[in-house]
Amino acid sequence: MTHTDRPAPAVEFRHVSKSFGTTKAVDSISFTIERGEFFSILGPSGCGKTTTLRLLAGFETPDPDGGEVRILGEVVNDKRPYERQIAMVFQNYALFPHLSVERNIAFGLEQRRTPRSEIAGRVARALDLVRLAPQTFARRSPAQLSGGQRQRVALARALVLDPAILLLDEPLGAIDLQLRKEMQLELKALNKQLGTTFLYVTHDQEEALTMSDRIAVMSHARIAQLGTPAEIYENPRTAFVAKFIGESNFLDGRIADRTDAWWEVEGRGGIRFRIPVLNGLASGQDVRIAVRPEWLDVFHPDAVPAGENAILGTVRDVVYLGETMHVVVSAPSTPDITVALRNEGQLINPLPWRRGDPATVAWRPEDCQILEDE
Amino acid sequence: MGASGIGKLPRWLIAFTAVCLFLMHLPVLVLIAFSFNASKFAVTWTGFTFGWYRRLLERDDILHALQASLIVGITATAIAVTLGTLIALALARHRFRGRTIYEGMMYVPIVTPEIVTGISLLVLFVFLRMPLGLSTIIIAHVAFCVPFVVVVVVARLAGMDENLEEAAMTLGADEVTTFFRITLPLLWPGILSAALLSFILSFDDFVITSLVAGSGSSTLPLVIYSMVRRNVEPSINAISALIVVATSVLLYVSDRMSRRNDPSHA
């Protein structure tokens, strides 16, 4: 038996592929989830995130040459869901309608032949964990619960088994906004408190950013980028990631010449801007960058700070968003550029920009996100 | 089309509908009414009596036929529901090659006229030199009930959340356990509906039964038929009335029950 230095990660996908007919729902993806991690898979519908979850759960099996799925170091390709150390929370809760709350939660324990005497205690503790009072809720039937309560019961039912990995399939989709935010924080707290590994699937990028230790962004059956929320948000690697998470402005150009630590890039319509020097870039290469609205600022054309990239244009619109103000600037030959400015109170300290004003958009060269081809 | 309310409809339409519905029920209502008529001839109403009903109890042939109908009905239903539910499970929960064709083929027995299925079964039994009797009746009834059971149960399964079975499996229940602890209890109302449908189809069947019963056995519809053919007396009204009332009660009870338990999602 080989002795490893550190314990096996909770989940490992090694070049896993899954096809339905001729379409690949998951195309040779690889990733690792460490024990205790809150790991999210984020992407639009159809990207393969749900299939990935189901591959881990055991409802789908990888293609014959389609890689390995490992749980705690063990290959589980051939194992049925009930043979894997997982528990799952479904989007529509999937509570057994013909069983009471306590029978629902006890279900998994009964399958493991837990002695009767123990079951009641564990059920009560599980309900406490999700903050539902056992006396009130144990005897109720799922039909008598609200959406949020059902979701908590679904959680309790999964957690009472102390699984190695908890799978969550867009569990907060059907819950309203206020409660959703509360539950996001609760889930995160549970993850830390219990030390259980969480695999969370969602299309809501805000949710993923809020709760996750790491995020895998998926698109078209592949992982577009894997990293911490900060890495994903601040250093998006592809245009897809830059667009899907938050907002981005895109600029295209061709690398011209190099000055010190920067490349000079020529864009369309005579625009020039600087980008950081990175390996793999050469003069004459086409490049695409992304800049987030909050990294830009708007200046009077004569008052642009030195050393910053600048584009001269005209204010096309000023949009009131509450917390922020968006100033949309149009410049010839480029798509409109959106700048996000903090709203310091339009009634007391309004922005000086009006439609039609000439304005310059500026940002620091190091804030350019150089995008890879997809 | 819901909420417009009956008030907005033209008068002639309401009247027409009322007349149609009335005519749809009139014959049977009349039949039942006259089962209490003391006179043997339907012409005039001579007085109220339960006599014809009492008469039914004296007739051994009717009682035996009733017993036979019940035995056949219950047995055929039990078999048809089992076979049909298994098929429905396969159709609703599994993707398999040839599924569309299979689904289509299942409707063929439903559209085939009873005389055709009856004759073909008679021919088969004769060809195999099987003696005709209760067992051939049961075999025939199962054959025409199964497609109906499948249709009802498939519909019920389609409305049932698949995640429930998946959830059970993540909680440690294998396929068999999941079926008995989750699928079956939730499917049960649908199965009962299918059973009711199957039983009524079997109990009321005349054409097919008359062909495969042979000379020795008789079910209730067969006896009623020969009574209608031969000598018409209000006993027929009485037994008819009983059948109608029994069916209506069964239907009403089943409707109420299925309305109370509709646990298709949580």
Add this chain to the structure above:
Amino acid sequence: MTALDMPPQAGGPRSATGHGLRRRALAWLAPRPQAQAWTLLAPGTLWMLAFFLVPVIVMCAYSVMPRGEYGGVDPGFTLEAYTRFLHPVYLTILERTFVLAVATTVLSALAGYPVAYTIARSGRWKSLLLFLVVLPFWTSFLVRTFAMIFLMRDTGLINSWLIASGLRQEPITMLYTPFAVLAGLVYGYLPFMVLPIYASLEKLDPALLEAAEVLGARPAARFRRVTLPLSAPGLIAGCLLVFIPSLGSYLTSDLLGGAKELLIGNLVQNQFSTARNWPFGSAASFILMIVVLAAVLVYLRLRPPDTVRGW
């Protein structure tokens, strides 16, 4: 450590435990979805093959064999039964059956559509009315047919009342006429027409009618251009559900039509009882089955291609 404060479950999920045979069977079936499906399908399919398909095949075989002396068949091959069918007598029966089925369908549609429409628009009366329509559907066909006899025969209720009230001296002969069979069929199958039309109308979005109204359409136009076309699938389905059983009808013509109004169903039955011509009966039965299946195929073509599971 977990906050559940208990040592982790010994054994965890069942992998090495569980009944041996069951576990092995499930493990074998797991990667084989076809086998899973066919395990479930097998018993019922075998039954249906044995007691539906095979009988039809045997019946076809009988239809091309020579007639036996005392009923049944003798070995051999002959198309005599089918050529016999081409005799005008039998073709008349086929024609009569067809005409009757069409008439039944048309009358049922004319009566059934208004009824379905009313029910769909009836608000709180809806479930009661539906129940009233569905009830006959479940009541024994034999009983309902007898009820017609009770009403229509010479000593039946209608005639008794007519004579007693002096409106007539002689009873009107209603039984054993084409009229009786037609009435019996419409009475019997009207619910089959009402229900699909109702279902179709139920699905109609009231917003469509409102939109039409806003665009200037009057009630008659709204009906003609919105309601009717959108309820067409239900209407077509209803016609099919009435036409098919009418074609294959046996009991109604037997009890209400007597010997003069033979339909194909009666012809077939006759061959197996009094006439003892099994090949011919089988042939007629087979022809009936083909006609019915053809009607279904026509329906499947006629059906608007976009209709989903509904109809």
